[in-house]
Every structure is written in structure tokens, then in C-alpha cells.
Amino acid sequence: MTSCLLSYGQDKEIDQNHPTTEDMVSKIQxxxxxxxxxxxxxxxxxxxxGKTLLIMGQTVEDISEYRAHFKGQPTPGGWSAYWGIPEFSGVRKAHKNETGASQDHQMLVEDFPNTVIQSAMWMVGKWEVAKNAGKGQYDDVIIKYSNWAKAAKRxxxxxxxxxxDGVHNELEPEAYVKAYKHIVxxxxxxxxxNVAFVWHSYAAKPYKDYPLSAWYPGDDYVDWVAISVFGHAYGGTDFGPYCDDVLAFAKAHHKPVMIAESSPIQGIDKNSNAVWDQWFVNFLSFTYQKNIKAISFITTNWSKASIDGISEWKDSRLNNNAQVAKAWFKETNKARYLKQSPKLFKDLGYLKP
Structure with a gap:
């Protein structure tokens, strides 16, 4: 950190061999x-x-396991869930995919009052999904989702x-922008x-090397800019030029930044706290340094996810390691992080009808 940074922490000598929870958290800049x-x-x-919204995810099973292991901990300010634009599944009622993972937006509404929902709409370039969305082929689905969203009242x-912009999604910018605008x-x-529209970059080498701006639908259509943080955080708080580009773009367009997906993909080992220094310290320091306004952490076993392109990702559940989990909660239980609360919606500027 340079001397121009605004410091809210102080250095402390740490026993590297036997760190306490306080020692671990004190490493966060x-x-x-x-x-x-x-x-x-x-x-x-x-x-x-000075506040950051705390969100956790990402499946019904992950959330249930998380709550079962950490019953004494505060409920986060929100939960993440997923669905796909071609069909209205996993929103109003539970939907289980072929891997055995479930999505259920309505469960989050019913089981967790005074929390927000971070809702991920799957829409890719493959199978002409984005093109079809831009042509209005899925308008009936969007209308159903709109009705559900209004009823959620959060x-x-x-x-x-x-x-x-991820290579895995094969989205051509023109088709994406047209579909995005049509949906909004x-x-x-x-x-x-009651919906904030989030423009979420993979923050890595882009599909066909298109410039980031090619996918931008315009300031009137974007409320937040978001990034993913997976392997980025293993090398310190410099997450690379592609991430820097997204942050600079957000600043130029006066948009807040959300880390919409994050996880230590090399796993959380049951017998070692090394991941804390290797990933968590960098990740959390980055959120302070870059003034990130919302973070969404995924606690899941990636090795069972059966998702193309992540065969080497490992088990990243917080409940794998009690000491790492204690340090995580020591940090995220600070007042800085917005969690479930009767005043959460007011803090976010939302007046429930």
C-alpha cells in the first residue's frame, strides 16, 4: 500500500506458527x-x-449446509441463486439440475426475511440463446420473473x-447488448x-479479445458493475490487468462495484490454514482497497459441481476448516458488513411497499 491510502488498520507482530483468529484477521489490509x-x-x-453488503451462495444445498454448520452466526445480508432465461425454473419453486444441485429463489424469500437476493440469469451465446432473447422469444419468461420479483418486495x-465476456459463454457483444436492453x-x-441491474464481467481474458466497452449497454441500463474473483486472489491484491480495466470502467461510469462470485478454488483444506494467507487475506484486503460495495462468497464443493472447465477446482466449503471459518466470521461480523437486519432495506435505500 502507498502512503496515499486511507488506513483503518495497524500492523501487529504475529506468531506465524500458532496464529490466533485475531492474528489471522489482523493480516487483512x-x-x-x-x-x-x-x-x-x-x-x-x-x-x-463504509459499508459492504455480504451475500452467500450458491445452491439450496450449499446454503442449507452452511446454515446447519454455523447456526450461531449472523445471517448474511443476502443469498445468491441462479436461473436460465429459456425457462422459468428455480424461481417460484425448486428446480434440481442433472448434477443434483437445486435452485429456489422463493425459498430464500420465505425463509430469510430482511435479506436481499442476488439473482443470476444464465444467458449465453451458444445455441443462439442471447439472439433469441433479443428477439423476444423468452418474453413470457421475463414477464413471469417480473411478476415474481415485484411480489418478493425486497x-x-x-x-x-x-x-x-467469459470465453466459456461465447457471447457476441452485439447480441448481448441487444438482449440485455430488451430484458431491462x-x-x-x-x-x-425493486431490481438493480448488474453488468457482470469475468474480469479475465475476454472472448475473442473484444474490448470491454463493446458489451456495455449504457449507463441508463446498468446500476452496478460486477466481477468474479476465483484464481485472481492467489497472487496478492493485484488481480491483473483485466480486473483493473473493469474497475477503471466502473469508475469512469460512476457505478458501484460488486464481487458477484468468489471462492478459493484450490480448496479449503481440513488440516491446514494456509488458504487464509494464500487467498482470503488477499481477497478481503482487495475489497477494502477497491471500496467494493458488495461481496458474494460461494461456499461449495467444486469437485462435485460437474461444470465444464473447472475439473481441477476443489472443495471450498467454509465448514471444512474451523479456524479459517472463525477468522472469516471474525472479519465479516464487523459492522462494516451489512447482514440480515430489520433496517437493511432502509440502509440500501429501498422502501418496502
Whole structure:
């Protein structure tokens, strides 16, 4: 960190062989780079200055296991869930995919009052999904989702075509932008006002090396900019040029930044706390330094996910390691992190009808 950073922490000598929870947390650099403290424009549901919204995910099974292991811990401020634009599944009722993982937005509404939902809409270039969305082929699904969202009566952060620039999604910018705008216009026409629209970059080498700006639908259509953080955090707090580009773009367009997906993909070992220094310290220090306004952490066993391209990802459940989990909660239980609360919606600027 340079001397221009605003420091809210102090150095402490640590026993590297037998670190306490306090020792582990003290390694997090809580400096905020003034460069990332800027005014936001044309956005919604942004935490107050000095606050970060805490979200956890990402399947019904992951969330249930998390709650079972950490009953004494505060409920996060929100939960993440997924669905796909071609069909209205996993929203109003549970849907289990071929891997055995389930999604259920409505369960999150019913079981967790005073929390938000971070909703990920799957939309890719393959199978002409994005093209069909832009042509209105899935309008009936969007209308059903709009009706559900209005009935939820809570802030919803909708990631339209999440990781739009990821090579794995094969999204052509023109088709993506057209589909994104069509979806937002339709939801607005349906009277949806409790959804913040999130433009989520993979923050890695982009599909066909298109420039980031090629996928941008415009300030009027974007409330938040988001990134994914997986392997990024293993090399320190410099997450690379592609991540830097997204953060600079967000600042130029006066948008808050969310880490929409994050996980230590090399796993959380049951018998070693090494992942804390190797990933968590960097990840959490980055969130302070870059003034990240929301983080979504995925606690899951990636080796059982059966997702193309991640065959080497490992078991990253927090409950694998009690000491790492204690350090995580020692940090995230700070007042900085917005969690479930009767005043959460007010803090986010949402007035429940």
C-alpha cells in the first residue's frame, strides 16, 4: 500500500506458527485507496459509505449446509441463486439440475426475511440463446420473473448474462447488448422497480479479445458493475490487468462495484490454514482497497459441481476448516458488513411497499 491510502488498520507482530483468529484477521489490509471513493450515478440499492453488503451462495444445498454448520452466526445480508432465461425454473419453486444441485429463489424469500437476493440469469451465446432473447422469444419468461420479483418486495440484484465476456459463454457483444436492453426495457414496462441491474464481467481474458466497452449497454441500463474473483486472489491484491480495466470502467461510469462470485478454488483444506494467507487475506484486503460495495462468497464443493472447465477446482466449503471459518466470521461480523437486519432495506435505500 502507498502512503496515499486511507488506513483503518495497524500492523501487529504475529506468531506465524500458532496464529490466533485475531492474528489471522489482523493480516487483512484495511486501507482504502481514495481513487475508488467516488460518487455513484444512476444506480440503486448501494450500501452507505463504509459499508459492504455480504451475500452467500450458491445452491439450496450449499446454503442449507452452511446454515446447519454455523447456526450461531449472523445471517448474511443476502443469498445468491441462479436461473436460465429459456425457462422459468428455480424461481417460484425448486428446480434440481442433472448434477443434483437445486435452485429456489422463493425459498430464500420465505425463509430469510430482511435479506436481499442476488439473482443470476444464465444467458449465453451458444445455441443462439442471447439472439433469441433479443428477439423476444423468452418474453413470457421475463414477464413471469417480473411478476415474481415485484411480489418478493425486497431488493434484487439481477445479473443479466453473468460473466458476459467469459470465453466459456461465447457471447457476441452485439447480441448481448441487444438482449440485455430488451430484458431491462420489458421489466421496466412491467413496472418492476425493486431490481438493480448488474453488468457482470469475468474480469479475465475476454472472448475473442473484444474490448470491454463493446458489451456495455449504457449507463441508463446498468446500476452496478460486477466481477468474479476465483484464481485472481492467489497472487496478492493485484488481480491483473483485466480486473483493473473493469474497475477503471466502473469508475469512469460512476457505478458501484460488486464481487458477484468468489471462492478459493484450490480448496479449503481440513488440516491446514494456509488458504487464509494464500487467498482470503488477499481477497478481503482487495475489497477494502477497491471500496467494493458488495461481496458474494460461494461456499461449495467444486469437485462435485460437474461444470465444464473447472475439473481441477476443489472443495471450498467454509465448514471444512474451523479456524479459517472463525477468522472469516471474525472479519465479516464487523459492522462494516451489512447482514440480515430489520433496517437493511432502509440502509440500501429501498422502501418496502
Amino acid at each position: 484495511t486501507d482504502i485507496d481514495p481513487e475508488f471513493m467516488y460518487e455513484y450515478q444512476q444506480t440503486k440499492f448501494v450500501p452507505p459509505e 431488493p434484487i440484484y439481477l445479473r443479466i448474462g453473468y460473466e458476459f 426495457n420489458l421489466m421496466r414496462a412491467e413496472g418492476v422497480d
